[in-house]
Amino acid sequence: MVHRQIPSLSNHVIFKLLPPEPKETFELSTEGDNVVVRANSLSAASVAVNYYLNQVCHQSISHCGDNRKPIDRVVSIAKPIRISTPFRYRYSLNYCTYNYSYAFYKWKDFERELDWMALHGINLMLAPLGMEKVWQETLRAFDFGDNDIARFIPGSGYTAWWLMGNLEGWGGPMSQQMIDDRYKLQIKILRRMRQLGIEPVVQGFPGIVPSFLHDKYPKACVVSQGKWNGFQRPSILLPQSQLFYCMAKAYYDNMKRYYGTDLRYFGGDLFHEGGNAKGVDLSSTASKVQKCMLSHFPDAKWVLQGWNGNPSPALLAGLDKKHVLLINLAGEIDASWKQSDEFGQTPWIWGSVNHFGGKTDMGGQLPVLVEQPHRALAASQHGRLKGLGILPEGIHTNPVVYDLALQTAWSDTVPSVDHLLRQYIWYRYGTWNDDLYRAWQLLASSVYGEFEVKGEGTYESVFCARPSLHVSSVSTWGPKKMQYQPEKLLQALVLFRKAAVHFKGSETYEYDLVDLARQVMANNARNVYNQVVHAYNEKDSLALNRYSSTFLHLIDLQDSLLSTNKFFLLGKWLQAARQYGENEQDQRQALVNARTLISYWGPDDATTRLHDYANKEWAGLLKQYYAPRWRAFFAMLAGQLRGRKPQTPDFFSMERTWAMNGGDEVMQPKGDYLLMVDSVIAAVTVNQ
Numbered sequence: 001m002v003h004r005q006i007p008s009l010s011n012h013v014i015f016k017l018l019p020p021e022p023k024e025t026f027e028l029s030t031e032g033d034n035v036v037v038r039a040n041s042l043s044a045a046s047v048a049v050n051y052y053l054n055q056v057c058h059q060s061i062s063h064c065g066d067n068r069k070p071i072d073r074v075v076s077i078a079k080p081i082r083i084s085t086p087f088r089y090r091y092s093l094n095y096c097t098y099n100y101s102y103a104f105y106k107w108k109d110f111e112r113e114l115d116w117m118a119l120h121g122i123n124l125m126l127a128p129l130g131m132e133k134v135w136q137e138t139l140r141a142f143d144f145g146d147n148d149i150a151r152f153i154p155g156s157g158y159t160a161w162w163l164m165g166n167l168e169g170w171g172g173p174m175s176q177q178m179i180d181d182r183y184k185l186q187i188k189i190l191r192r193m194r195q196l197g198i199e200p201v202v203q204g205f206p207g208i209v210p211s212f213l214h215d216k217y218p219k220a221c222v223v224s225q226g227k228w229n230g231f232q233r234p235s236i237l238l239p240q241s242q243l244f245y246c247m248a249k250a251y252y253d254n255m256k257r258y259y260g261t262d263l264r265y266f267g268g269d270l271f272h273e274g275g276n277a278k279g280v281d282l283s284s285t286a287s288k289v290q291k292c293m294l295s296h297f298p299d300a301k302w303v304l305q306g307w308n309g310n311p312s313p314a315l316l317a318g319l320d321k322k323h324v325l326l327i328n329l330a331g332e333i334d335a336s337w338k339q340s341d342e343f344g345q346t347p348w349i350w351g352s353v354n355h356f357g358g359k360t361d362m363g364g365q366l367p368v369l370v371e372q373p374h375r376a377l378a379a380s381q382h383g384r385l386k387g388l389g390i391l392p393e394g395i396h397t398n399p400v401v402y403d404l405a406l407q408t409a410w411s412d413t414v415p416s417v418d419h420l421l422r423q424y425i426w427y428r429y430g431t432w433n434d435d436l437y438r439a440w441q442l443l444a445s446s447v448y449g450e451f452e453v454k455g456e457g458t459y460e461s462v463f464c465a466r467p468s469l470h471v472s473s474v475s476t477w478g479p480k481k482m483q484y485q486p487e488k489l490l491q492a493l494v495l496f497r498k499a500a501v502h503f504k505g506s507e508t509y510e511y512d513l514v515d516l517a518r519q520v521m522a523n524n525a526r527n528v529y530n531q532v533v534h535a536y537n538e539k540d541s542l543a544l545n546r547y548s549s550t551f552l553h554l555i556d557l558q559d560s561l562l563s564t565n566k567f568f569l570l571g572k573w574l575q576a577a578r579q580y581g582e583n584e585q586d587q588r589q590a591l592v593n594a595r596t597l598i599s600y601w602g603p604d605d606a607t608t609r610l611h612d613y614a615n616k617e618w619a620g621l622l623k624q625y626y627a628p629r630w631r632a633f634f635a636m637l638a639g640q641l642r643g644r645k646p647q648t649p650d651f652f653s654m655e656r657t658w659a660m661n662g663g664d665e666v667m668q669p670k671g672d673y674l675l676m677v678d679s680v681i682a683a684v685t686v687n688q
Contacts, residue, residue: 001115001196002049005061008070013037015045028052029080042197043090043123047410050119051083054427061116062399064567065507067430085121086377087409089387091327091349092117093126095160099597100358100394100614103157104576104590110189118196120406124387127193127200128163128267130186132179134254141250143216152210156580157593164272165208167231170602171593178586183258190259201303202259204266205251206289207237207244217243225275229610230603236270238280239288252296265325266293267303272310283318290319301325306336306343316344329353329391331376332368332454342384350376351389354401356457357475357614358394360568362519363458364401366417367450374414400424400448417444428508439495446484447519453483461522462529463555463626464615466651467633469533476609486523490684493520497677514565514673517680518617521558524684528554541641548634554683555627561680562619563666564673570620571665595659599625606652620665625658
């Protein structure tokens, strides 16, 4: 791992084993031209390497730019450093991450991702790739043919919601070649995770089965789950039926056959985000599901998602708590664990969902992420809180959030956000800068501060909204109001821009500056949008034309700004999809999955509430997808004020047409990012 990520250091690191002790611990020192890492776990050893890279060499690796250069000589450490973690588990990932971020990852992508996880101390990670192979063979054993299997397994862009029991088949069918390729990829992932000391959480069998299982087995105890946001949900096969145990055996036998017997953590939730539990004895059902799992994997822990009232107290009451680990996806909301007596006295992990839909908006409540896990640990009874975790729906934004959220795990006391930010500036950019520090102080007290309403996610860009005169949130469940002062972001942007002369060629500085300018522009666009609405309501055609033109100019400016940075290119996402698979059919399907997911999402219904859930401010997407919707909308408003009766734009038709046949995209950044940032500052200042 050191050779892959820090090759100049690979011949200068000596690893030694510390004696076992209750807490994972590392000791870091230097001896001559070598860095000496003593640790009592693989994970602690990896964290030690990252600590040296960050705190001693002032370098870093992130999803949004690296600050790396060859280490010409080992920087000595004055006295040995010893650090432990009070958290048994450092967990990562959300099912959704595997689609909003990883949908089209190949081995080289996962190889880097797993190294990043190890360096940041992750020792338990959701790893549900390749379950298609297990399900294919399981269904074949029960006389389901290829057409049935194709109806059940979704496309590569939608596997998360299939595994969570929300939908089936959408975006598919997945070809045999793709199923086999994903199986082979999972083999590599699991092998590498073992080498890095990361335990995988694979998918168990809680009884989620095809919605059409009852057609073939009419006497089975199957409970239909109805619809999830317009999608037919898979059904639940209850363990009151012998068929449950037969299918579970086939499923777990296939799991062992393809992925081995050394698996200890199994995901799989019943009634996630709704469903039909009417008439189901939840305690008895959960107990039987768990006992069945343990009959095949005696050391297993059932890893459950604590989310929106699930799992219910009745379900948890039926479980052997020694074999359960609950991931609290809303740790920032104290009531979710305090008022439930720590989920019915269940071992749990503190986590927080970030970046719903993998949106590009800035945000993340740093005080909550840094401080609350420690306070929860102190308040937890009988050591039930076992760890902390990052649970992003998308991980390709806001690198500061994940760095600080995972750094806090290696502190015995509540760390200071300001102290962590000071360190972050050093290793994010490679050197100290007063202007950047003042900028980060402004950000930490605004967009990255603690919010009154905790669980809503980041404030979305109005550019990405399906146009109307009543835009509050962009996605159905997005925040309805801004919870910080946008003026602070403009002040921070000016300070960031002032520091540019010191950071020529810095990938991390460039990303952060462009991202901050993007957010400032998006926030300002809300003011212009409100002026459009006011002009229309006042029947002022001249003002409507002026402000709608300004709004469209800002979209174009935003697109041009983001075109300067490789991390904000639609083409990067589409190219990954275009190259996913070994044949033209698979690649075409992946491309449609990629466009659909970030546009109308699905299903093929104009009333879908999921449209724009995964909205992105990406160069190309703004110009190709969002701007045409707004132009059509403004043209309609102008026509109405002129006394005409223009047809209301069919936004869903526009969205689906783009998803099916969107154009090609630029793959390389273009333009001068500093000139574009200056244009943003000028435009925003005029519109203040």
